[in-house]
Amino acid sequence: xxxxxxxxxxGMATAFAGFAMPRLGASKKAQSGxxxxxxxxxxxxxxxxVYGRPAGGTFADGVSRVAYSDADVAGRNYAMKAMRxxxxxxxxxxAGNIFGARAGMAASAPRILFGSHIDSVPNGGNFDGDVGSMxxxxxxxxxxxxxxxxxxPLEMVIWSNEENLVGSPAxxxxxxxxxxxxxxxxxxMEDGLRKxxxxxxxxxxxxxxxxxxxxxxxxxxxxxxxxxxxxxxxGVVEGIVSxxxxxxxxxxxxxxxxxxxxxxxxxxxxxxAKLIEAVQDAVTREPGRQVGTVGQLQxxxxxxxxxxxxxxLSIELRDLSAEKIARLGDEIQRKAQEIARETGTxxxxxxxxxxxxxMADPEIQAxxxxxxxxxxxxxxxxxxxxxxxxxxxxxxxxxxxxFVPSLLGISHAPKELTSWEDCxxxxxxxxxxxxxxxxx
Amino acid sequence: xxxxxxxxxxGMATAFAGFAMPRLGASKKAQSGxxxxxxxxxxxxxxxxVYGRPAGGTFADGVSRVAYSDADVAGRNYAMKAMRxxxxxxxxxxAGNIFGARAGMAASAPRILFGSHIDSVPNGGNFDGDVGSMxxxxxxxxxxxxxxxxxxPLEMVIWSNEENLVGSPAxxxxxxxxxxxxxxxxxxMEDGLRKxxxxxxxxxxxxxxxxxxxxxxxxxxxxxxxxxxxxxxxGVVEGIVSxxxxxxxxxxxxxxxxxxxxxxxxxxxxxxAKLIEAVQDAVTREPGRQVGTVGQLQxxxxxxxxxxxxxxLSIELRDLSAEKIARLGDEIQRKAQEIARETGTxxxxxxxxxxxxxMADPEIQAxxxxxxxxxxxxxxxxxxxxxxxxxxxxxxxxxxxxFVPSLLGISHAPKELTSWEDCxxxxxxxxxxxxxxxxx
Numbered sequence: 001x002x003x004x005x006x007x008x009x010x011g012m013a014t015a016f017a018g019f020a021m022p023r024l025g026a027s028k029k030a031q032s033g034x035x036x037x038x039x040x041x042x043x044x045x046x047x048x049x050v051y052g053r054p055a056g057g058t059f060a061d062g063v064s065r066v067a068y069s070d071a072d073v074a075g076r077n078y079a080m081k082a083m084r085x086x087x088x089x090x091x092x093x094x095a096g097n098i099f100g101a102r103a104g105m106a107a108s109a110p111r112i113l114f115g116s117h118i119d120s121v122p123n124g125g126n127f128d129g130d131v132g133s134m135x136x137x138x139x140x141x142x143x144x145x146x147x148x149x150x151x152x153p154l155e156m157v158i159w160s161n162e163e164n165l166v167g168s169p170a171x172x173x174x175x176x177x178x179x180x181x182x183x184x185x186x187x188x189m190e191d192g193l194r195k196x197x198x199x200x201x202x203x204x205x206x207x208x209x210x211x212x213x214x215x216x217x218x219x220x221x222x223x224x225x226x227x228x229x230x231x232x233x234x235g236v237v238e239g240i241v242s243x244x245x246x247x248x249x250x251x252x253x254x255x256x257x258x259x260x261x262x263x264x265x266x267x268x269x270x271x272x273a274k275l276i277e278a279v280q281d282a283v284t285r286e287p288g289r290q291v292g293t294v295g296q297l298q299x300x301x302x303x304x305x306x307x308x309x310x311x312x313l314s315i316e317l318r319d320l321s322a323e324k325i326a327r328l329g330d331e332i333q334r335k336a337q338e339i340a341r342e343t344g345t346x347x348x349x350x351x352x353x354x355x356x357x358x359m360a361d362p363e364i365q366a367x368x369x370x371x372x373x374x375x376x377x378x379x380x381x382x383x384x385x386x387x388x389x390x391x392x393x394x395x396x397x398x399x400x401x402x403f404v405p406s407l408l409g410i411s412h413a414p415k416e417l418t419s420w421e422d423c424x425x426x427x428x429x430x431x432x433x434x435x436x437x438x439x440x
Numbered sequence: 441x442x443x444x445x446x447x448x449x450x451g452m453a454t455a456f457a458g459f460a461m462p463r464l465g466a467s468k469k470a471q472s473g474x475x476x477x478x479x480x481x482x483x484x485x486x487x488x489x490v491y492g493r494p495a496g497g498t499f500a501d502g503v504s505r506v507a508y509s510d511a512d513v514a515g516r517n518y519a520m521k522a523m524r525x526x527x528x529x530x531x532x533x534x535a536g537n538i539f540g541a542r543a544g545m546a547a548s549a550p551r552i553l554f555g556s557h558i559d560s561v562p563n564g565g566n567f568d569g570d571v572g573s574m575x576x577x578x579x580x581x582x583x584x585x586x587x588x589x590x591x592x593p594l595e596m597v598i599w600s601n602e603e604n605l606v607g608s609p610a611x612x613x614x615x616x617x618x619x620x621x622x623x624x625x626x627x628x629m630e631d632g633l634r635k636x637x638x639x640x641x642x643x644x645x646x647x648x649x650x651x652x653x654x655x656x657x658x659x660x661x662x663x664x665x666x667x668x669x670x671x672x673x674x675g676v677v678e679g680i681v682s683x684x685x686x687x688x689x690x691x692x693x694x695x696x697x698x699x700x701x702x703x704x705x706x707x708x709x710x711x712x713a714k715l716i717e718a719v720q721d722a723v724t725r726e727p728g729r730q731v732g733t734v735g736q737l738q739x740x741x742x743x744x745x746x747x748x749x750x751x752x753l754s755i756e757l758r759d760l761s762a763e764k765i766a767r768l769g770d771e772i773q774r775k776a777q778e779i780a781r782e783t784g785t786x787x788x789x790x791x792x793x794x795x796x797x798x799m800a801d802p803e804i805q806a807x808x809x810x811x812x813x814x815x816x817x818x819x820x821x822x823x824x825x826x827x828x829x830x831x832x833x834x835x836x837x838x839x840x841x842x843f844v845p846s847l848l849g850i851s852h853a854p855k856e857l858t859s860w861e862d863c864x865x866x867x868x869x870x871x872x873x874x875x876x877x878x879x880x
Binding site for chain 2: 222223224225226229241243245254255256257258259260261262264267269270272273274276277280283284289291292293294295296297298299302303304305306307308314316318384385386387406409410411412413
């Protein structure tokens, strides 16, 4: 189709009456005049939602499109059909990632990569990943329909198994391949990979060379409530937070709840309660956007008439600053030893995981702000508290992320909701940012 | 055998050289001079311990003689054999309780009832119940060997299924018969009852008439650490505590642990932690022997990366004063509503069970102290924090309990241990107390 295209930085948008050629750099307000088709984007999000919908449910009942499930396969086929409608030839790499490239004017220029995912958590919502993926297709189709040829080749991607971070780490050369022998959602991951068209024996071929693309861009729902609360339509991600994960084991002594006087108890659950409060105190005592969570707690023997003898709990700390959460972890460790002395228990806390932060590129952040401003959309900068495929791409190239609001901050749940207007705004900001990145 | 007995308040102890007839009431130090056979008591406790012993284990590995199990049946057969050696004719009532009566001088006098149980919790110890049961047999055999005839008829009892309080409530007319349809340890309780020689269709016949016995006495291990810590061999039970049991449900909102800022969280586990501390504070703030326990806690969805949305926990309060634990319950309720406001959660606490206290008879307590003093054994008064068959007998007649030390307060565990000397002391105090009660 290249032969029929006018070799312009931006193609003629003949379908748009009054379309004016953008002059990039001339003004912060410069914009292409191109708009994605909001109705088509909505329809595709609705169409995609049926793959993994609960029996008898509606769009509002969310989705279980768990990676490697039949619903995942069907959803991926739907996405590839839509990519073809957008003029792309979908290609599946050995890690199950779906790529679709669009040629640029300069064949030797590095690609601009952008995309998201369409797999979901069990009982998830219809926006996490889907918005970025369907918008990527929509942007490609808008370029196609408007005969836009960018300078750089464009490539969109739908990462496989984002919820377990398999596809993008494989592309970044950071996948621990031992996870492929694990059973996930009733299927061994390596078999799951084959089921979606991947090849676990050729994973090395999925690796992207560091200079094969010039930057990575991802549109995603915020999954938190900051944008919704402040009524701002576009979030500019500063980076993806660092995560420290700890496991704590508290050993007391299980004893009869009736015959053991209070001063003689070595109550593991009482110590756990104090530790949960200590995590909350450490994290909220100082200003900042750091978060800390005890999400998991198990009590033994867990009987109403036995003083608990053993408790195990998870502690998770997140912030853009790895140094800050390391310091908070040390504080919690110190406090835990005080609690141990106070309650006659032993508290052992060990770090079980550390994800470094992935900072967004400052220039891309500025371009997203410029793109949003050109569309009259307000922005704020914020960290991403959740992990994303983008954190893996940040290892290879400058990365940027665009957030759109999640109603009430709800995500990973059927009630997850982003307004159609916010979806369309996000897609248009994605389009304008791509053009700005292409022009630099 | 009555015909051969000298009709004395206390029989001639011809086997004992230098035996002197006791003159009751003449001195607080008066004692019969009778002694139980400590070696035989030890042997019977060891013999009984094999029924329910873990495969390949020793006495120190504890016992699983769960009611209605084959081990329970075998243990009961062993106990009945020992009762016959003691000159008794065992009789099983429709509730599975084993009785053994010994005639007194006055045929019309009400019986003195005493005993305990031999069923255990899973992975329990060899002293809970067994000490009181084997001692009851030992006391009967000592009377038999020494040709003692009491004024009142004596009756010993081994209650069935004490760990679920089935046998003694049936005898007290307080059994909720619907429990018999429940499956316990792999057998429906009514079938279990048949298996041990009871008859669930004739339970009414197991009821003891209120004036059919003049008092009830039980020797038991303390199951707490008070006696062991203070090195006092005999505990005189003031009463069996009242128990209030509550279930608390805390409703917050499950949300992403990375994307939900700290001030926006409605963390059910944080609220639960504060409630656990509130229970501890309420119970320990004032002097007294009241205890309060959160033994059970469940967290939902219980994932390390999700802010907990729901928590359920048990709260149990125990004290001799039902009024005191009712007041503590009210305090905890008030504090829970403060916690709910502070954490943005809803806390619902409902009372699910109330056991009234069962007070020991003051005169019997004095008699136990007199009996122990006559043997040169120190005593202290203390509440029983655990439930016992005695609490049901207290509904029908004056009740008393004798406690012997539990090493380190450990019970309901293989490590449960009472020294052989303490067992023998307990049995001798039981014997002397029976004689004092008979003489009043």
